[in-house]
Amino acid sequence: MEHGSFTNNSHASFTLAEEDHTLANAVRFMLNQDPRVTLAGYSIPHPSLDRVNIRVQTTGDPAREVLKDACQELMLMNRHVRSVFDKAVAEFKVEQARLKAEEEEREKAKEELKKQREQLESMDIEGN
Template identity: 40%
Template sequence: DLGSATFCISNEDHTLGNALRYIIMKNPAVSFCGYSVPHPSEYQINLRIQTDGSITAVDALHKGLDDLVDMTTHVKESFKDKVKQGEFEIHDGADIHAK
């Protein structure tokens, strides 16, 4: 069944896993998307995608990755524009060096 697959993605963690899960689930052809980290000491995620059969799980992953790149590019450009225009505030007491 090409509508279901689990992808093992090395060198990634919850940061990419949760973002991908969120954006892939916005696709109406996707019925399920979830991820897990097999073990805390392993730096990898297992991403499971199930579709309604109108697209393959691989196509859903590719679309999700493309959509995530588009979203992060938009956020980056919006941030740069606001900084350039001076449209931001630093509030008193804000620790801009916080970790």
């Protein structure tokens, strides 16, 4: 919900329902990165309320558009972080599978060596 002025749309407050510090701080951060923003902050009216108030003041651009742009930038950043994370997880799984295969090969080689030693020990070299 937007609480703003009918005469000056360069500053407004927005209420986000069912949100907390997690989203509000991220949105505030993105807003403060925008050169069009002169003030960006948030407050939580009461700890028992799951509501966040975000205040935006701009150099002249509509506050609603600036907030929308900040949210879109945040979504892009989150997509990038998610793709980097997913790639790292996939690489980790491949590496774990490679290490497991190497370990299995070592175990196989140990078993083969053990069998060869047992065969040599079972041969009666002095009896020939």
